[in-house]
Amino acid sequence: MTQLDSDGRLLHLLTLEGLPRQTLCRILDRAGAIRDTALGRTQKRDTLVGRTVCTLFFEPSTRTRSSFQIAAQRLGADLINFDASTSSARKGETALDTLRNLEAMGVRGFIVRHPEDGAAQMLARHAHEGTAVINAGDGRASHPTQGLLDMLSIRQAKGPDFSMRKIVMVGDIKHSRVARSDLQALRTLGATDITLCAPDNLLPEPAVSAGCRTTGDFDAALQGADVLMMLRLQRERMEEGLVTSLEDYHRHYGLTAARLKQAAPDAVVLHPGPINRGVEITDEVADGPQSLVLRQVGNGVAIRMAVLEMLLG
């Protein structure tokens, strides 16, 4: 399934893999330009008046679902929210039948989160012409809008030249769809100095880490780093026993204020949320002056508005 048509127009947003740099930058630029509307500082727009958008979520979510909802509303769309835990999915109805039924009611935009890799691709393949599917996280494969909002947050803090930056990604990279989308976008934007830091059993397969340094030594990785991308331990996707104890994990891979001093003095810290406070990051760092965590969340609305506009506007 390709997300681009033969003229390079975006039909769905399923992955950042292979998304042309020009398209990626156009989304970042547009999100930057509409940030005030995204954050409710100016009047909402009418770009999507008459369109109906559905958040189709088969996994829990706080930030992603609500920011897509806010984004759709600030573009004037009608919005419905499908929650697998309170719908006929409980009776065994498949994701595809759910989509087809909602399409029959005139819904044209689907924002899909699903525990299986490739779920959004599968739905996009079967959707009618004119229906747009946006992947809001599938298994451990892909979370493109999170990747985009992370790139916007880094670009705002550090400028557009990603080749100049020492980037360190830390934690459960193996199970993280955020890591996969971030790495695809970082490469597209020209980042060359990327270190993946995790215990051996949480490092990803070679196809994911290609071109990156990998290490288990967090203190060594931190030296002079400009951007620290912290990841949650994805215990729901983990076979038992990958992490011996959370205290042990925190001792080796937790970002504390003392550790952060080893990075560049103006280093910035990202985390996609939800945060396990005291495990991958301490309160002091998560809420401190170098943290971009809440800026990421605000940028999430702007990115999602830009994507919805591009696909359905």
Ligand code: NCD
């Ligand atoms: C992420 C996700 O669901 O992949 N959360 C998010 O969308 N902000 C990361 C995570 O769950 O750890």
